[in-house]
Amino acid sequence: MKIRLTALLFSIIGFTATAHADIKTLQQNLKAQYPEIPVKSVNPSPFKDIYEVYMGGRIVYTDETAKYFLVGNLIDVKGQKNITEQREQILKRIDVKTLPLDQAIKHVKGKGERVLYLFSDPDCPYCQKLEKELAKVENVTIYLFLYPITGLHPNAANVARQVWCSKDPYQSWQDYLIHQKKPKKTADCTTPVEKNIQLANQLQISGTPTFFLSDGSRISGARSASDIERLLNAVK
Structure with a gap:
């Protein structure tokens, strides 16, 4: 034996x-x-x-x-x-703790107990579709990284800068993506747009929208509100 x-x-x-x-x-x-x-x-x-x-x-x-x-x-x-x-x-998971949150627009809905890290292009049709679905999701904190892909949407970087410099950036973002309301012209300010483009390249984000859950899982493309709820609850 x-x-x-x-x-x-x-x-x-x-x-x-x-x-x-x-x-x-x-x-x-x-x-x-x-x-x-x-x-x-x-x-x-x-x-x-x-x-x-x-x-x-x-x-x-x-x-x-x-x-x-x-x-x-x-x-x-x-x-x-x-x-x-x-x-x-x-x-494709990432360590979300390493994300530079000062380069993102923070938006808290309800208690904000669940977290989502979103890379989105203002002129991307699928990003606009996702934003409409996100509007239906409650109890979530969204960190929005403005990521214009200028090769596809030449004016996206300009819109992203205007959104960032707005008095209420996330409201300006929603107005543009959901209601096609252009951001009001504001004085120039320092934005993280270029840094976000570099960050997206480092994370190998090749398309928008792309978002990450609190466990670092990567989700690509537009999702329905019910699907987003399921994904958020799975890592709660």
Whole structure:
């Protein structure tokens, strides 16, 4: 019995060492072949000799040679789970405690017990749709990071600056996104818009709206009020 257990133990150790060696080889090949793409992590996948690679803001699958990539969703049919989507949610989480809240507009609704950190573009149609849904959500504190994507919306940066410099910034924001009421012209003031653009790039936020929950989970795109409620309550 002791001999069998010893043999099993050495077998496990050998497998672990091989797996680590294969991951190391893969990491070296990725760095050599794709030096311009930052690799965030390399982990085993449910398939033997195939690895999950988080690079360029997305998950791909490959073997240790890194010559070919499998791109798409890995589905657990029996468990009815999208493994790739679940893993991306984990890998894309951030530490919200590191967010510079002085660069955000703070808006408290009700007791404000739940928290949401939002990166939004004033001229983004999906951001406008999300804002209409957020107006229905109570008991939440919203930290709004103005993030104009000028490549798509040339005037968005100007609107964002006017919103920030308004007497009541969040009301000005809602008036513009929900009621299409332009912000009143105000005297120029120092805004965090450029810093927010840099921050969004650091966080690999490629589109708006994007918001984070208190546990750092990243949510992309417009969501309904009921969906937002569900997401907030899940981390309460």
